[in-house]
Amino acid sequence: MRNVMTRAVINRLKNGDIIGFSIRGHAGASKNGEFDMVCAAISAVGYTALGGLQELCGVDNYRESDGCLEMKLPEDMTAEDWAKAQIILKTMEIGLKQIENQYSEYIQVSFREV
Numbered sequence: 001m002r003n004v005m006t007r008a009v010i011n012r013l014k015n016g017d018i019i020g021f022s023i024r025g026h027a028g029a030s031k032n033g034e035f036d037m038v039c040a041a042i043s044a045v046g047y048t049a050l051g052g053l054q055e056l057c058g059v060d061n062y063r064e065s066d067g068c069l070e071m072k073l074p075e076d077m078t079a080e081d082w083a084k085a086q087i088i089l090k091t092m093e094i095g096l097k098q099i100e101n102q103y104s105e106y107i108q109v110s111f112r113e114v
Helices: 037-057 079-102
Strands: 006-012 018-024 062-065 068-072 107-113
Touching: 006 037, 006 079, 018 037, 018 079, 037 068, 037 079, 079 107
Parallel strands: 006 107
Antiparallel strands: 006 018, 018 068, 062 068
């Protein structure tokens, strides 16, 4: 059984708003040293969301390390920026779920109410 997998956790408020996410691990869809298309797709979706948050909402609040990408929205956002951030983060969620639907042995997307 495989034990290498990416786990994406999307943190939500009770009203469904996304306040952050954590993407951890390596997909492991290729042999060592080979290009991992699934891992690249997951990274592209995560970093595109971060780019959108920075460019459109002024949010540059994330942490990254090898195999880990985490972000939490600041509490002092304007209502307009919060609404934009929700569209960006819900689009990221859709992208990650689409990857999971195609490559479920390499990525698991889950939700946590906070």
